[in-house]
Amino acid sequence: MSSKTLLRIAFLSLIGVGVLTMPLTAEPGDGSVCVGRTVTPPVVDGSLADACWTRTLAITPFVLQRQSAFAREQTTVRMTYDDTNLYVAFRCEQRCLNPVNNQLGAYKAEAREHDSDRIFKDDCVLVLLDTNSDGDSFYDLCVNGLGTVCDSACAGENPWGSRDKGWEFGGKATLTTGDGFWTVELAVPFANLGGVPTPGTRWRICLGRIQQQDKETSAWGPMSTGFHNAAEFSDVVFGTRVPGTGDLSLGAFSAGENRLSVTVQPFEKPTPVRLEAITMRADAGKTVSFTDDALSAAETLGHDYTFDQEGRLRFQWSLLDPGSLAVYYRSPAYDIEVTVSRLSAELTGDGVFTAFLNGKPILAGRDGNALGGGALVAGENVIAIEADGGVEGRFSVGDFVVETDHTWTCSEKPEAGWQEREFSDSGWRKAKAKTGRMGADGRKRCYRKTLLLEASHFWPNWSAESLSIAQNSVQQLLWVPQGLPGRKLTDFTLYLETPAEFRVVGASGFYGQNHQRGGFVCGNRGEVQRDGRTYRRTMIRALDPVAVQKSIPHWRMCSIAIAAPASGAALGMGQADFYHYLEAEGGAICEVPQRLRVTVLPPLNGKQPKTYSWQTTGGSTSVMDDVACGEALMASLIRAGFNGLWHGRRLPRFDAANLAMFGFNSWQIDCRPYLEKHPDHAMIGSDGTPHYNPADGRRNQIAPSLLLRDSEAWAFVKDALLTWVRENEIDHVDWDFEYSVWADKGGKHVNPIGDFGPLALADFRAFCDIEAGVELTPETIRKDYTDQWIRFMNQRMAQLSGRFRAALKEANPALVFSAYSGYQCEETHSFYGVDWAMLAGQIDMAICGYGRRLGEIRATLNALGNTPLVLGDLVVPYRAEERAYPTYTSKATFLRRALDGTGGVLIWTFNGLDGRTFYASAEVSRLVAEHEDMFLARRPDPDFVTAKGISPGDITVLGDDTRRLILLINETDKIKDVELAVTGHLPGMVVHNYYEGKTLSKAAEFTAQVPPGDIKAFVVSLPPGK
Structure with a gap:
């Protein structure tokens, strides 16, 4: 079938799929977006809540400047227009704006002067418009996180250096910040851009962003130099109606099949659309594949495309009208490096035999030998053989070989589709094989073997670079046990091969007894030779069947403790390699081994300071099923110099303070027994709902007014607090308080003292001396008494802290009570509910901050007076759903935190740490411990x-x-x-x-x-x- 005929079929059908190959010069690599016209313009308030934005095309993702990688913090832009303005909306993902991360200071928004170049040192977004599409001149508009604008007209050979700041865009720029993002909404008058464009008018545009936390400079289209190179701008075409888009997924960009998907909102019923994937190679021209559909309602449209060759290529995707081929959206061309793992096959058989890979024939033969092969895809691959008689052979990927043997599954009466990946062979029996030959009796049979590629993985993504392990340390490696779709896998096993100098101490699950799970078993499986070296082979097996899980929290992972040699000389190098691969179902499922790079660092020679606090979390080591495994990891933390471990249960072998978070949760201070007897004593939320829910261990709070009085409620909480501390042998209790005074964060972030019940409102009325006839509700308080409520709530938190501390000191005078929150500033008073000046004298230690906001650190120290301040560093990612390569805490950061504060350092959190942080801790802790008097005297x-x-x-x-x-x-x-x-x-x-x-x-x-x-x-x- 010719390409022209294939296209003709696609055009005539409402739903169709096609593939087309053409010369590389047929299409440019620039992005293009069609801007639809709106009848009702948006209210430019930064909320992006107007209906018109749902009928626009999402312009995303952004690419790092001078690189081919996508930005870590992504940006989405939408545009629309009317007779007066071009409207542009930015949504900028920014993890430091998520209050949970306590990194609000990493969001830079300082420049307030119009047209100041200081704006480029802030978090900001840019719109550059070439309205003549000639590259000779363009308008430059930049807005920072305060809404400050720097606008200019650019022209000539040096458009940046010769900017004319006399040009004013004359429109409106507003912004908002949210939990983990910020937005900018712009109305740009056409009167200041040379006139109103008509449908079909093409401009050139650059949409950019400067993100300060990670020092990322990104744009929609790849930029090789800077934002002001007009030759690298993208197209914007003014139209009438366009579909709305969102929820874009480009696929994994891996060898084999990938899936492109996007949610599309039609502008009429039906709206014909084509989703198109374009692959461009310098040596092979361009391949276009597409899926056509006709949409009557919002729907996620998907298209599968294939990378069947390795090497560098360029990829684009498009959304267009399949009838006119008018482009709604065409992405910029992305530079991609594809690595293909090829399967080589060799079979010898009696009679007729055929081998398949993922449902496609890769070799066929009769009464003899046959060769073939194909490209593997990331994840699950199925090798299938159909043979009239006996068959034997081997399938290889590099030096990894799968032979025909008794681990293959077999059926004499297979169902339709038995060669495909989606088929389940769970009902098949194991093949009978003698010396590698299957089906020697000459009867017709079908055989299957599942071969996994890049399936086993660890958290976080150490494979992106390397895992660092310090000599004489024990390093945690968190294995994520993920099954295959449609089945539960038995004897699910990870094999880990390490150089003989390393030793796997053990492997453990978490909360096995609590959750009635079998956990994991670990055992030695001898030695193997790789790369001319001897490797230990360790088996880690799940004792319960493993199924596909949507999300796998840390406590459902498997902790593997790996001991490094005491001297790196034993390795003879600063680098080493581990290898890992899966096996399940008696060998019917196996994986091509993956390599994990390991960097070997000098040994840990840390020293615990006596007074200066050196803290980190212990992950969930105290609730490991294998106690010895947890203790080996803890011993390594002691060698790194840590003297305070946040794990909530004592490991008596170690000389380190047992730190625990205090809260009104079922596993800490469980208020349900009291509230069962006194349900009317429950705290009342801002929505009027009592905080008493026996089924929810997180949502049971007693009215704080009762806890501030010598009441039965206070007696209950005091007794529960002391019992919890005593049973868990806690040395240091911390109240992590990061709650809005308005109790409006929702979800799990319930302010434990965010009470709007009658007692609280009466206390507030007395606090402010408000007349009895004035109505007090959450709404009226927020409207008329904002500052008073903030002070009231800050004071309540401080008063309760003092009561908790006093109660704890009665039981154990040596016990430390601390509070954790943000730095001293107005935002912390309101957003996190803490005023450190009120807490001075009510706590033994303050812990706060991630990032270095010097002015706020000084304000915190001043507010605290003589109360020691511990400063922290956050290693990311720390959430299980994020799989980036982790940051680490350097020696410079350790020492900086130790000097900026007066009480020590806190590193959060253990699960993402490797030898880089542990070695840095050891080196700086020793320095501090041996000169502790000077650090304390300051x-x-x-x-x-x-x-x-x-x-x-x-x-x-x-x-x-x-x-x-x-x-x-x-x-x-x-x-x-x-x-x-x-x-x-x-x-x-x-x-x-x-x-x-x-x-x-x-x-x-x-x-x-x-x-x-x-x-x-x-x-x-x-x-x-x-």
Whole structure:
């Protein structure tokens, strides 16, 4: 069938599929979007809630500038227009705006001056419009996270440098921030763009974003230099009606079959649409495949496309009208690298035999030998054989070989579709095989084997780069046991091969007894040879059948504890490789081995400070089914210098404080027994609902007014608190308080003191001296008494903290009570419900912050007075549903947090940590422990040295009567060469390089090279009496 005929069939059918190959020059790589006209314009308020936005095309994803990778924090833009304005809406995903992350300060919004270039140091979005489509001139409009605008007209060979800031866009720009995102809504008058476009008018456009938290600069279309290269702009075409789109998925961009899908909202009934995938190769031209449909209601339209060759290619997708081929949306061309794993097949048989791969024949033969092969797809692949007689052979992927044997499944009467992946062979028996030959009796049979590719994986995504393991440490590797669609798999097993110098200590599930799950068993399966080295082979098997799970939280994963050798010399290298693969159903399912890169770091030589708090979480090690496995991981944390572990249950072998979060949940302070007797004492939410639900362990709170009085309710809570602490042997209780005073976060984020019941309202009336006749409701309070309610709620939190602390001290005077929240600022007062000034004296320790907001850190310290402040660093991802390669806490960050605060550091959270963080912790904890008196006394001596090559904020000098400690911090990505000179050098003064362990020959002047993310420390011993 010719390409022309194939297209003709697609045009005539309302639902059709087609494939077309043509020369590469037939289509440009630029993006194009058609802008539909709106009858009712949006209210430009930043909410993006207007109906007109649902009838626009979603312009997404954004690509990193000068790269081919998609931005981590994605952006979606929508556009529409009327006779007066072009309307543009941005939705910018921004994880630091999710209150749970406590990183609101990472959202940069500071520039307030119109046309100031400081706007580009903020989080901001850009719209560049070439209304003549000639590349000679264009308009530049930028809006930051405060709504500040920088607008200009650009032209000439240097459009950025010669910007005319006299041009004003003259429209309206508004924005909102939400939980994990921010939006910008623009109305740009056509009068200031040269006139109103008519349908069919084509402009050129660049849609961009600068995201400060990750230093990402991204745009809809790939940009090789900067935003102001008009040659790399995309097309915008003004039309009349367009379908609305959303929920785009481009597919995995993996070898084999991929699925493109997008939700489409038709503009009439029916609306014919074509979803098109375009693959472009320099050596093979362009392949276009498509699916046509006619939509009468919003529907997710999908199309399967295939990458059957490896190498670099360009990919585009389009949504268009199949009749006129008018383009509604064409994405920019994305540069992709595809790696194809090929299966090679060799069979020998009696009679007629055929082999299939995922339902497609790959070889056929008769009475002899046959060769064939095909491309594997990521995930599940099925090798199937149909043979009239005996058959034997091998299927190989590189050096991995699957032979015909007794692990294959077999049927003499297969059902239709038995060669396909979707078919379930769970009712088939195992093949009878003798020395590799199946079906030797000459009868006709069918055989199946499932071969997995890139199926087994760990959390987080260590495979993206490498897993770092410090020598003499035990590293956790979280295996995610994920089954296959349509079946439960028995004897589901992960095989992990490690160089012989490494040892798998154990593998464990979590809460096995609580949830009546079998968990996992771990065992040694001998040694194998790989890459000329000896590897240990360890089996980790699930004791329960494994099915497909939509989401797998950390506590449903399997923790594998891996011990590294005490010396890296045993490996002979700084790099190593692990290999892992799955097997199930008696070998009927197996996986091509995957390699996991491992970076071997120096050994842990940490030291626990005596007073300075050095905290991290213990994951769920205290609830592991295998106690020895959890203890091995905890012992490694002690070697990294941690002296406080958030796990909620004591592991008595270790000298570390047992930290636990306090809250009104069933596993902490369970209020249900009290509320069962006194349901009218339940807290009343802002929606008027009592917070008493026996079926929900998170939603049972007693009215806080009762807890602030010497009431029966307070006696109950006090007793429950002390019982919980005693039973769990807790040394340090923390109240993690990140709740809006308006109790409006919803979901699991129920403010435990967000009461709008009669007692609370009476207390508030007295607090503000409000007359009895004034109605108080959540609505009237928010409208008329905003500031008073914030102060009232902050005070309640502080008063309750003082009561909890006093109760705990009665039972154990040495117990520490702390609170965790955001830094001291108005936002924290309202959004997180905490005023640290009110908490001073009510708590033993404050813990707050992720990120470094210096002004707010200083404000927090001032508010707290003598109360120690512990500062934290958040390692991401920490949610199980996110699978990015994790960040880590560098030595520079550890020391920075230790110096910015006055009480220590907190690293959150254990499950995402590897040797990079553990080694950094060990090195800095030892420095702090051995000079703890200076860190606690905090006597700075900034005039002791002068420095070149480093900013004043990156050098700290601490002192006492006999020593000075010079600390250099490099949080940049570049090496810093520093020259230091001691002012007023004294004879007999000695300078010791702490980490290199040597005394410098010159004490008056010396140099230091500080690598990125690293620190340097020099201990200066002063002459006696000086």
